[in-house]
Structure formats: C-alpha cells, structure tokens
Amino acid sequence: MNSDSPSDITCDHGPCTGAASDVEAASDVETETETAADGGTTITDPDDEAFDREAFTKVATVDEIPAGEGEGYTVKGIEIAVFNLDGDFYAISNRCAHQRAPLHKAGDRKINAEDTWTEKRGGVNVEDCTVSCPWHLWEWDLETGVHEASGKRIGSFDCVVDGEDVLVRI
Amino acid sequence: MASSVKRLDADAEVPDQAFEDHIIDMDFHVNPVEDELLAYVEDDRALDKLTTEFGATPVVGKWDAAYGIKEGQEGLFTQGRAKYAADVREACKNIAVDDPIVNPGINNLNLQHHPVLKNAVAQAANDYMLDNFVDEGVSTSMMVPKWDPDYAVEEIERVAAEDGIVAAYSWFDPKVPWGNEQFDPVFEALVEHDLPLLLHGSLAYWPQHSYIGDDMLTWTEVLGFDWPLHTMVNIVNMIMRGVFDKYPELDVVFQEGGHWWVPFLRYRMDEFYEMHPDDVKITPRKMDSGEEYLQRAPSEYLRDNIYVCTQPFALPRNAGHASDLLKLSMAEDMFIYSSDWPHQTLDPPTWFYTSNAFDDDTREAVLHENAEEILRGY
Ligand code: FES
Numbered sequence: 213m214n215s216d217s218p219s220d221i222t223c224d225h226g227p228c229t230g231a232a233s234d235v236e237a238a239s240d241v242e243t244e245t246e247t248a249a250d251g252g253t254t255i256t257d258p259d260d261e262a263f264d265r266e267a268f269t270k271v272a273t274v275d276e277i278p279a280g281e282g283e284g285y286t287v288k289g290i291e292i293a294v295f296n297l298d299g300d301f302y303a304i305s306n307r308c309a310h311q312r313a314p315l316h317k318a319g320d321r322k323i324n325a326e327d328t329w330t331e332k333r334g335g336v337n338v339e340d341c342t343v344s345c346p347w348h349l350w351e352w353d354l355e356t357g358v359h360e361a362s363g364k365r366i367g368s369f370d371c372v373v374d375g376e377d378v379l380v381r382i
Numbered sequence: 383m384a385s386s387v388k389r390l391d392a393d394a395e396v397p398d399q400a401f402e403d404h405i406i407d408m409d410f411h412v413n414p415v416e417d418e419l420l421a422y423v424e425d426d427r428a429l430d431k432l433t434t435e436f437g438a439t440p441v442v443g444k445w446d447a448a449y450g451i452k453e454g455q456e457g458l459f460t461q462g463r464a465k466y467a468a469d470v471r472e473a474c475k476n477i478a479v480d481d482p483i484v485n486p487g488i489n490n491l492n493l494q495h496h497p498v499l500k501n502a503v504a505q506a507a508n509d510y511m512l513d514n515f516v517d518e519g520v521s522t523s524m525m526v527p528k529w530d531p532d533y534a535v536e537e538i539e540r541v542a543a544e545d546g547i548v549a550a551y552s553w554f555d556p557k558v559p560w561g562n563e564q565f566d567p568v569f570e571a572l573v574e575h576d577l578p579l580l581l582h583g584s585l586a587y588w589p590q591h592s593y594i595g596d597d598m599l600t601w602t603e604v605l606g607f608d609w610p611l612h613t614m615v616n617i618v619n620m621i622m623r624g625v626f627d628k629y630p631e632l633d634v635v636f637q638e639g640g641h642w643w644v645p646f647l648r649y650r651m652d653e654f655y656e657m658h659p660d661d662v663k664i665t666p667r668k669m670d671s672g673e674e675y676l677q678r679a680p681s682e683y684l685r686d687n688i689y690v691c692t693q694p695f696a697l698p699r700n701a702g703h704a705s706d707l708l709k710l711s712m713a714e715d716m717f718i719y720s721s722d723w724p725h726q727t728l729d730p731p732t733w734f735y736t737s738n739a740f741d742d743d744t745r746e747a748v749l750h751e752n753a754e755e756i757l758r759g760y
Contacts, residue, residue, distance in 0.1 A: 271387055284390030291390065306390070311732050314395055323462030323469050323724075327415055333461060346395075347728055349451055349460065 254381065258374035268372065268379035277301070277378065280336055282343065284316030287382050292369060293318075294378060295354060297338045302354035303371035303380045304343070309364045313347040320346060393476050397735040400478035403745070405731055406753040407479040409582070409637045409691050409720035411487030412464050414510050419488075422509040428502035438503055439490050450601030451726060461724035467518035473723055477730040481750075482723075483757065484515050485523045485551040485580070492528060492553045492584040501533050508541045516546035521757070523549035523580050531564050535571045542575040548757040550577045553584035554609075554616045554636065561619030563666050569629045578633040578689075578756040581616070583609040605638075605727075613639025613690075614647060621651065621683045624667035627676060633756040635689040637720060638727075644690070644711035651680035685712050689752060691720035693729035697737055704739030717748045 255262045271285045271294055282295040284306045291306040293316035306315050319335035322328055333346035336354075344351045350359050357368035370381040394401070416438055423429040432438045447457035464470045464484075474482050486507035494500050504527045515522045524541045526534045534552075541547060550572055554560065560581065572579055583605075598604050613636045626632060655662075655676070663674045676683075698704045711717070721729055734745050754760040 269387060286388045286390065288386050311730070312736060313730075314390065316390060317395060322459065323472055324465055325462065327413075327463045327465070328459035344452070347460075347730065348726060351452065 254370055256370050256372050256381075258372055258379075265374065265379070268370070268374075268381045270377045271303075271380050272378045273376045274299075274301075274373060274378055275376070280338075281319050282316040282336070284314055285380075287380060290367075290382055292367075292380060292382075293343075294371060294380065295336050295343055297336055297341065297354070301371045301373055301378050302341070303369040304352060304354055304357050305366040305368075307366065308345045308347065308350060308352070309359065309362075309366050310345065310348060310350050313345050315343060315345060315352070317346045318343050394478075395476045396478050396730045396732050399735050400731050403478075403734075404481070404750045405479050405719060406481040406483065406750045406757075407474070407721045407723070408483050408580070408635060408718045408753055409693065410464075410470065410474075410479070410482035410484045410723050411489075411725065412470065412484045412511070412515065413459070413487050413724075414465055414507075414514075418465070419503070419506055419510055422506035422513075423502050424505060424509075425502055428499055431496075432499055432502060438499075439488065439494050441490070441493050441495055443490055443493050447601045447605065447726065457726040459724055460726040461728055463724060466514050467520045470515075470520055477721060477723070479721060479723075479731070481521060482721075483521050483523055483549060483580075483753070484511070485582070486511050486525050488525075489553065489582065489584050491525075492555060497530055501527055501530060504533075504537060508537060512541065512544060512546075516544055519546070521548045522546055523551035524577075526550045526552040526568065526579070528552045528555075531568050534568045538568070538571040538575060538577075542571070542577060545759065547577070548759055549580050549635075551580045551582065554581040554612055554639065555584050556612050556615075559616045559619040560634070561616070561621075561623035561625055563623075566628070569625065569632050573629050573631045576631075576758045578635055578758075580635045580637055581613075581639075582637040583612075583639060609638055610640030610643055614643060617647065617684070617688055618651060618680075621680050621688075622655070622662065622676075623665050624662070624671075624673075624676065626683045626687045627673070628667050628671070630687075633687055633689065635691060635718060635756070637691040638693065638722065639690060641690040641692060641711060641713075641717060642696070642707060644684070644716060645707075648681040648684055648710075648712070651684070655680050685715045689716050689718050689756065691722075692717050692748065693720040693722045694727045695729055695733045697733045697739065701738040704737055708739060708744055714744050714747045715752070718752045719749050 257263060269287050271287060272283060277283050277294060277296040279296050279298050282293045284293050292303050293306040294301060294303045308315055319332050321331055322333055325331040334344040334349055336343045341354050342351045343354055352359055357366045372379050420432055420438060423432060451457055464473060470482055470484055488507055491500055491503055504525050507525045511522045524547050659675055662668055662676055698707060719731060734740055734749060
C-alpha cells in the first residue's frame with residue numbers, strides 16, 4: 213500500500229544524510245559569515261573584550277539542547293525557539309508566521325515513525341541553516357527569519373555560546 | 383535575569399482556549415500497516431491475491447504532492463501514523479481535539495481495479511476499525527465502497543448497528559457523481575441507520591489521463607482546485623437530481639473539497655434554477671415521483687443537507703473580510719472543523735482563536751455543534 217523506499221531527496225535532515233562532514237563544514241562557514249556581518253552593530257563573540265554579556269540572557273546550557281533539536285523559551289515575555297545545529301546555536305521567534313505552530317517542536321519524532329517515510333515532523337537542515345515547521349513544513353532561514361517562498365519574515369535573535377551557556381539577545 | 387526565562391510546555395501546540403472548548407474533528411485518518419489490515423480479510427481466495435508482491439493496492443495515483451514539498455511523499459504522514467486508538471489519543475492531546483471521528487484512510491482504494499479484491503479490503507478495513515477503535519471508545523466512520531452499491535448496502539447492514547459507528551465514509555471523484563440513482567439503496571440504508579455520509583477527496587481520482595488532468599503539474603492545481611471542482615459538481619448534481627427531496631433526512635459532508643465557494647454555489651444555483659426550472663421534471667427521481675420542481679430553492683438544500691469540512695481553512699487575514707465570508711458561506715449551518723491529521727495540510731484549531739472573525743456562536747457551531755447535529759449518537 214505504501215512504498216517504504218524514501219529517495220535521497222526525502223531525507224534532507226542533517227542526521228539522515230550520508231554526508232555529515234560536508235554538512236558540518238558548510239555550516240561552519242555560514243556561521244562565521246553571520247558573526248562577521250553582525251559584528252558591525254553587536255559584538256557576538258564572547259571572547260571579544262567589548263562583548264556585552266549583560267545585553268544577553270542565558271536560556272540554557274549547551275547540553276540541554278541536543279544537536280539537531282530545538283527548545284522553546286519565553287524570554288522577557290517573547291517566545292523564542294533555540295536550535296542546535298551541530299554545535300552552532302540559532303534563536304528565532306517560536307511562532308510560525310503561517311499558522312502559529314510552535315517551531316521548537318520541529319524535529320520531534322513522529323508517532324509510529326518507523327512506519328512513515330521520514331522520522332521527524334519538520335526539523336533543522338544544517339546545510340541550509342533552516343528549520344522546517346512541524347505542521348506544514350514552511351522552511352525558515354535561521355539567520356534571517358525569512359521564508360523564501362512567501363517572503364514573510366519572523367524575528368531572529370543573536371544567539372551565542374559563552375562557555376557552557378547558550379545566550380540570546382532579545 | 384534568569385527569572386525572565388521560562389521553558390515552554392512541551393506538549394500544547396495550540397492556544398490555551400482551545401483546550402477549554404469542546405472540539406470534534408470530522409476528518410482524522412487512521413492508517414493500518416498492510417499486514418495488520420489484511421489479517422482481517424475473511425475470504426481466503428481474496429487474501430491470496432491481495433498478498434502477492436503487488437500488495438493490496440497496487441494501482442498508484444499521481445502524487446504531485448511529492449514534488450510540492452521538500453519532504454516528498456511525506457505529505458501523507460507529515461505528522462506521523464496512527465494505527466491504534468492510543469496513537470490517536472496521543473496526537474489529539476497536543477492539538478486540543480476532544481473527539482476525533484476516525485476513518486480508515488485508505489484513500490487510494492477507490493482507484494484499484496478489481497472489485498472483489500476492493501470489497502475484501504473494505505470489509506477488512508471495517509473490521510480493523512471495529513476492533514481497534516470502536517471497541518476502544520473512539521468514534522468511527524465506517525468505510526462504504528462507492529464502486530459497488532450493493533456491497534455498500536451489505537456492509538452498512540453488517541457494520542452500522544455497532545455503537546461507536548457514528549458516520550459512513552466514502553469518496554467523491556470525477557467518475558459517477560453521487561446524484562446518480564444507483565446510489566439510492568445506499569442513501570436508504572444510511573438514512574435508516576441515521577448515519578451521515580462523509581465524502582472525502584480520493585487521491586485516486588485526481589484528474590489523470592484527461593487533457594486537463596495531464597496538464598496539471600502542481601499540487602496547488604491538483605489538490606487545491608481539482609477537489610473543490612469535483613465537490614461542487616457532486617453537490618449540484620445531488621441537489622438538482624432530487625436526492626434530498628427523496629431523502630430529506632440525508633446529511634452529506636464533503637471533506638477536503640474546500641468551502642469558500644459556497645457563496646458562488648448558493649447564489650448561482652438559485653439564479654439558474656429559477657430561470658430554467660423546466661428540465662427538473664425529466665430527471666429520473668422526478669419522473670418517478672411525478673413532481674415538476676424541486677421542493678425548495680437549491681440553496682436551501684445546501685444549507686440543510688450539505689456540510690463542508692474546513693481544512694485547510696485559509697481564512698482571510700482581515701477579520702472583517704473573514705467575518706463577511708463566513709456569513710456568506712453559511713458557516714454557522716454548514717462548516718465542520720476537521721484537522722486532516724496526519725496529512726501535510728493539517729489544520730489544528732488555531733484560526734478560531736487567532737482571528738476576531740468568529741463570534742461565539744459561529745465558533746461553537748463549527749467546532750462541535752454542526753457535527754453533533756448529524757453524527758449518530760451525539
Ligand atoms: S504553521 Fe508553520 S508551516 Fe504552517
């Protein structure tokens with residue numbers, strides 16, 4: 213009744229790909245670029261002397277958000293989702309602009325996942341630095357908060373790791 | 383600083399108020415795995431053929447959804463796969479659905495070739511649902527084989543008396559529309575058992591092997607517009623051919639056929655009928671009854687006998703526009719909430735709480751009252 217032979221293109225989550233090292237390498241490059249671009253207005257490197265830790269809020273320690281997953285928080289009354297892309301952390305609004313699904317649930321394991329074609333409801337894509345929504349799979353750019361097909365944009369926030377702490381600037 | 387941070391609830395996915403309201407979901411799909419489904423086939427000869435290497439439903443439909451989303455064929459199981467009652471309860475807990483009306487979502491069965499084998503799968507599907515859902519206290523819509531009205535009646539007589547069967551589930555498609563008189567025995571059986579007929583889009587019958595169908599290359603055209611077109615065709619066919627004059631108690635729910643076309647149908651049917659009523663008397667049911675005209679204005683059947691599921695709702699963002707459209711579409715009389723879990727066009731009940739378009743009466747009507755009016759035992 214159902215084919216159970218997912219092709220390569222149905223399996224585009226980081227953990228599912230067979231090319232993990234390529235994926236990580238691409239992600240590193242993108243993260244450095246982002247930090248450099250942001251550096252003009254906000255110092256996001258905790259090792260930089262000018263880094264203003266008071267402007268950031270600690271939301272978690274790194275081990276509390278497993279690689280490839282997200283967690284949701286309210287920070288100063290704002291709902292955000294923080295994702296761990298193989299050690300790089302990103303924070304965006306937790307509410308999908310389509311129908312307000314909580315984005316931190318992206319990547320949750322499906323009910324009876326073993327009998328479906330992919331394991332998870334939406335999830336992060338490390339190579340593209342995106343998260344797809346758990347409800348209808350709109351794909352959000354984690355750096356810019358943009359959904360390319362619709363042009364809609366949700367909030368994205370500076371997110372840095374300082375030692376073991378994941379910090380977000382709202 | 384730490385006190386301003388709160389970790390979010392891991393489970394609730396919709397606004398808090400949704401958990402306070404009573405919500406009936408008219409379209410919740412269950413998908414048994416094939417081995418477990420076929421274990422219920424009673425006829426050994428049919429079972430023997432259903433278990434060849436081709437599987438139980440070997441004819442594939444076009445599945446353009448696979449090209450429309452990055453996860454490809456995950457359009458079918460985007461949220462997961464419910465096999466048993468516990469799975470359904472787990473899924474409903476997060477989206478605030480209190481009362482899912484489950485159906486055996488084998489929506490490609492209609493497309494298959496062999497009527498005897500199809501009937502065997504329908505029998506197995508109904509027995510699977512009785513064992514795994516009705517007996518577990520989950521309200522169920524039984525499968526009604528459209529391709530064989532005699533067997534449909536037989537199956538209704540066999541299954542419908544079970545408590546927990548609250549509706550009948552079949553499909554609309556571009557083949558014989560439901561206004562055809564061959565379905566009268568089915569309507570009679572449904573009315574006798576007080577079951578509404580839920581007609582779902584069938585992925586089997588997306589237009590294919592036709593000029594128009596073969597040139598539909600996007601999911602937006604195929605699912606977004608082909609299904610509503612065939613829904614409209616079926617509804618007008620049933621109304622104009624006198625189904626509801628013969629069976630005024632029959633309630634029909636169209637699932638995934640859209641809903642914002644209701645104003646168009648409502649005004650256009652009346653306009654055309656009132657201007658050209660003279661051919662109604664030569665439709666077969668009217669030939670039998672000797673009546674000249676419909677007993678009511680076409681739009682009145684739409685309001686009284688037809689219901690439409692709301693998923694995907696696609697509510698206008700402007701609350702004023704949305705509210706006007708709800709009124710023009712007779713939402714308070716016709717709309718019934720559905721999630722379509724687990725498919726990619728899932729509609730959790732968010733619209734009702736994120737838009738000012740709904741007054742309390744309309745929200746309650748759509749979320750549970752209209753469903754309660756027609757489901758057996760509610
Ligand atoms: S709510 Fe996020 S894609 Fe629909």
